[in-house]
Amino acid sequence: MKEILLYKSNDSIVANRIVNILDVNNIAYRQHDETMDKRPGAYGPIPGISIYVFEKDYDRALELIDPVIKDNTKGPQPFCPKCGSKEVEVIPRPKSTKVVILLAVLLFLIPGLYFVYSRNLDIRSGTLDIIAIVLLLSSIALMVISKYQNVNHQCKKCGKKFNHI
């Protein structure tokens, strides 16, 4: 019986998922790992794991593995940066983040303008210098806070909130 190449992937996780689906549905297949082959270039420039099925099963197999292939092209799934869990949920970004960022910019601009123009305007004094430096430091603190607030995912396992585009 004629065999047809069903899928070729250089990702062994995807290949495993496809093989599992074929197993569950009693579709005979042959798996060939070209990366284990000692003949370089024998399978074209990019060797991968090839999965072959019989011609009669091809259409059904293709339909069954369709979700895996679509899932695979979606890009990397977000995972928790703390514990590595993939069980993460999307949470809304806090509205306060924009306010904090705006405040940080203002607190940075005011002392910045003061240091640039105070000499010309002859308003420079020790007290104002200290206030300006305090404002600058609070601006930096707010920027750090906004970085932690700017999150849209939360780990279901450890509760860590993080940002993922």
Ligand SMILES: [Zn+2]
């Ligand atoms: Zn976690």
